[in-house]
Amino acid sequence: MSNDEFVEKILKDRYYLPGESSWDDIAKRVSMAIGDNTKQRMQFFDMIQKREFIPNSPCLFNAGTSNPLMSACFAIGIDDSMESIFNAVKMGAQLMKAGAGVGYDFSTIRPIGAPVGSTSGIASGVISFMKNFDVMIEVVKQAGRRRGAAIGILRIDHPEIREFISCKDEEGKFSNFNISVMITDDFITAVKNNETFDLKFNGKIYETVNARELFHSLAMHTHKTGEPGYLFYDHINNANPNRHLGDITATNPCVTGDTLILTSTGYIPIVDLVGKQVDVWNGFEWSSVTPALTGTDQEIYEVTFSNGARLRCTEYHRFPCIDGEKQLSQCEIGDKLIKYELPVIEGVRDLDYAYENGFYAGDGHSNRSHFIAITNIQKLNAREDVYCMTEEKRHQFIANGILTMNCGEIPIFVDPKTNGGESCNLGSIDVSKFLAPNKTIDYQRLRECVQLGVRFLNNVMDKNAYPFQSIADLTLQTRKIGLGIMGFADLLIKQGISYGSRESESVALGLMEFINTTAIEESMKIAEESGCSYPAWEGSDWQKRGIKIANSVVTCQAPTGSISIFANCSSGIEPNFSYVYNRSTWSSGEKRTTTLRHPLFDTHLQTLYEPDEIDQITQWVFNHGSLAGCPVASAETKRLFVTAKDLSLTQHIDIQAAFQKYVGNSISKTCNCPSRTTVEEVEGAIMYAWESGLKGLTIYREGSRNDVVLSVNTETKTDDAIGNPVVAKILNGNGRILPKTPRDMFGMVAKRNSGCGKLYVVIGEAFGDPHTILLKNKGGCSAMTQALGELTALALRWGIPKWDLIKILCGIRCDVAKHNKNSDGASCAAILGDILRDAFPEEEMPSKHEGNQTPPAPRIVSQNKCPECKRELTRSDGCITCQYCGWSKCL
Known part of the structure; x- marks a missing residue:
């Protein structure tokens, strides 16, 4: 099966709508739906038809349909309540049904054993609730095209972090989740200094652990299973242009240090309570808390209430209003707080606030309900450190005589209260198609494609069908777009540059700087034409620099599993995984297999080698997955045709770091390493990635997550060899087949x-x-x-x-x-x-053993099999992809 036939099969199986029969039909439908006028539609059609730019798959699926949901992935916020958790499950099911991937940050869910005030019971914890999400993903098929997938995230300081990183150790558990840990600079510092590290939730310390031991456990699980991946919290937020909205996955700042907190011993400024365990009044009963510093140098607002009280806090501070909890930024004059009770306490009379004066001037106590309204909200010309606490019974406390909500871990771009979150709007340029005859990059043509790509993705923002208003609100607030690239490895081959070399890093740096700068300039033109910047521009880094821009972020290096197949180029910024592979088709009940070579590799071999040498090199690469050690291939061939397994972890990270400098959002890339890689080397890679300024890291060690299967090959292979196995299950001691029949299927x-x-x-x-x-x-x-x-x-x-x-x-x-x-x-x-x-499409037909020849000894291989064709999956570009049938899933 040629690549054109392979692409046509994928398009026919998954992408064509009724009446469509060619790539031109898809390009026409998409460009007609996204373009604003005839000229723009023709421009969009031209670049998509030539496969120079291709949007993410949901756009190809749904543009021009009655339900144009064109986002590739969504973040769903989760609040620490049963209602919010199961609403997030429901929302995830609806999104996956529409063809999207979903990301969840479980850091907002209280740990196992924590008290639950509403039931006087204890919490079942993060892992127990993750099971519900995993089952949902298993049974929902994305748009009838592929099995659902999701990413689950947990902060490194969450009390259930050790259970989280080991949750996939048992075969089959959480198989639909890719898990990642949010790493903080504080944790890295503790590891370097061999210090202790607190595991806490909403300010309460549940356990203190040795940081290096926890770090080793992280690396050990990544070495064993390829998970967890890593997100570097501070690197992400330092590059966030919308820091005025708050940190991404950040602690919600609260009240100023002079705020008086009602404790069992009277009113005390919160700054004097930091780090101390005290009893505070939650509106109905006393509750033990430990206040903490939750933010520095925050913008401050002053809120005045109908009883004369005033409270200074951030715009993200929440109040329990009669029509639901509201952030200050959502409150209006006249909003009323819920009724609450006050205790009988002893206290002084000389308080600065009207409420306290009235309290003591009356009968000396209060056991009556109060009904208080907001009368004024004023932004102050001041910035201060802020403080808060976690009250676990009702999530409330009394501040300056006012009942207010406590503060917790709230992702600003994921709103747990509404289950809202941002969505991804992605498209990629095949940079291997922008080469001038002299083997330099044709920057003029590339500039034109970048400009059109930015306008295409900006149009998608307004023509997208957002499934939930809460997601639309947060997405349109910042109007992030993700223009990225694919074909980078092929570009290097065409230029005669070895992937992983210092020269390749320079190409990556210069290429991405040009694309990012051009994209920013085009977004600025859009803002000038429309007369407005993105809604959250005021207060952003862009506003401080005096730059009006339509999109707060313009670049992102996303997975390109399927669209890189359509473009017939290497995936994303990844090295090629292999240059020789099999493709199979069924015909008249027979399976026919064809061995194919990467087009650039094939041209190189045909130009420089004799037919018998070509056969030997092809067989070597097929058996070993690399040219390393091939006695026939020249040093130049080996230098040029580098595979993922030829690179060290450091080389993988250096390439990613070169791109990261000029990518506004995150980068999807897998750092592949051989099976002989040690846990200590994984530890070193994590630390090196942090030192290199990466926002995230995915490591996959070849052979990790090996399950109990056999591979029968026609020749003996080393542990690192890549074969073409027929998979069969192993027998146990009494000759019975494993695994046993599950109780539920x-x-x-x-x-x-x-x-x-x-x-x-x-x-x-x-x-x-x-x-x-x-x-x-x-x-x-x-x-x-x-x-x-x-x-x-x-x-x-x-x-x-x-x-x-x-x-x-x-x-x-x-x-x-x-x-x-x-x-x-x-x-x-x-x-x-x-x-x-x-x-259940089948895997490869085995080679036949002739005569009485004894089959070789079996070897254990990975059971990371494609759910469609059952062939071995490739991990690259932040995805797992089947190079045989085209199935892919984002990590």
Whole structure:
């Protein structure tokens, strides 16, 4: 199968809408939907049709349809409440159904064992709730095209961090989640200095651990399973142009240091309570808290209330209003607070606030309800440090005589209260197509493409169908777009530059600087034409620099799994994973396999080598996944055609760091490393990534997450070899097949017409394969159909290849079915074979052993199999991708 045929198969299976039959049809539909006028539509069509720029898959799926949801991924906020958690599950299901990926930050959920004031019970914790999200993802299929995927994030200082990083150790658990840990500078400092580190939630310390031991545990799990990945909290926020809105995944700042807090011993300034455990009044009862410094140099507002009280706080401070909790920025004059009680306490009379004076001038106590309204909100010309606490029973406390909400970990760009969050709007330029005849980059053509790409993505912002208003509000507030690249590795090959060399880093730096600068200039032109910047511009870094711009962020290096296949180029900024691979097709019940070479690699070999040498080099790369050690290939060939496994972790990180300097948002890249990589080397890579200024890091060690499977090859291979295995399950000591039948299985039900009547087929799925088959025939021999189902399932559990069984089943003919025009197959067996072939596409056909030759010893390989074709998956560009059928999933 050629690459063009392969692309056509993917488009036909997943992308074409009714009436479409070519890439031109998709390009026309998308450009017509996104362009504002005839000229712009023609420009958009031209760059998409030439595959110089391609938007993310949801845009290709949905542009020009009745539901134009064109965002690739969404962040959903989660508040620390049952209602919010399960609303986030529901929202995630709806988003994945529409074809999007979802990100969750679970840091806002209280840890296991924490008290729950509403029920007087204890919390079940983050991991228990993650199970609900994982089940949801498993059963929701994204737009009928691919299985759902999500990323789960937890802060390094969350009390459940150790349970979180080990949650995927057991096979099959949380298989739909990619997990990442948010690392802070404080943690890195503690690791370097061999200090202790506090695990805390909302200011309360649950445990103090050795930082180096926790760091080693992180690296050990990444070494073992490829997870967790890492997000560097302070690097992300230092580069955030909208810091006036607050930190991304940041502590919500609260009240000024002179605020008087009602404690069991009277009113005390919160600054004097920092680090001390005290009892405060939550409006109904006493509750133990530990106040803390939660923000520095924050803008301050003063709120005046109908009882004369005043409170100085940030605009993100929350109040319990009668129509729901509100941030100060959402409050209006006249908003009323909920009623609450005050205790009988002893105190002094000379308080500065009217409420306290009235309190003591009355009957000396209060056990009556109060109903207080906001009368004025004023932004002060002042910046101060701010403080807060976590009150775990009702999340409230009394400040200056006013009932107010406590502060917690609130991602500003993910609103837990509304389950809102930003969405991703992505598109990529194939830079390998912008090369001048002298092998230099054609910057004039590239400039024009960048300018059009920015306008395309900016248009998508306004024509996108946001599934929830809370997501639309946050997305349009900052109007971030993510223009990125693909084809970088191919560009280097065309220029004669080795990926991972210092020269390649210079190319990355210069290329991304040009793209980012050009994109910013074009966004500034859009702002000038429209007469306005993005809504949250005032107070941003852009505003402080005097730059009016339509989009707060313009560049992002996103995964390009499918669209790089369409462009016939290398994925994102990744090195090529391999230069030789197999592609397979079915024809007349037979599976036909073709060995293909990367086009640039093929041209190079055809130019410099003899046919027999080409065969030897091709076989070497196919067997080993790399040219390293190949006795036939020249040093120049090895230098130029570098694969992911040829690079050190340091080289991977250096390339990413070069791009990161001029990428406004994050970068999706996988740092692949050989199986011999040690835990200590992983530790060094994490630290080096932090020192290099990366915002995130993904490490995948070859052979990690090995499951118990066998690979039978036609020759003995080293641990690092890449083979073309037939996968079969291992036997246990008594000869029985593993794994055992699960108690619960996902499955499918199919109804067909057989020669004898209705045929019902139920297939239970376990570990990605059919495990149990039940057949029920309304007519004919029920015993034979039952035996057919059970024997087929047994054969599959024993590891007999599906292609072999399908070939036999589809070849069975039945005279009754032959004479029944309503029959869906030539026999009951043939119908079952068709269903298996459609539902569970098979992996590669094994090589045959001739004569009495003894097969070689099996070796353990990864069971990271494609859910569609069951071939081994490739981890690169922040995605897992199948290079055989095109299936992909974002990490």
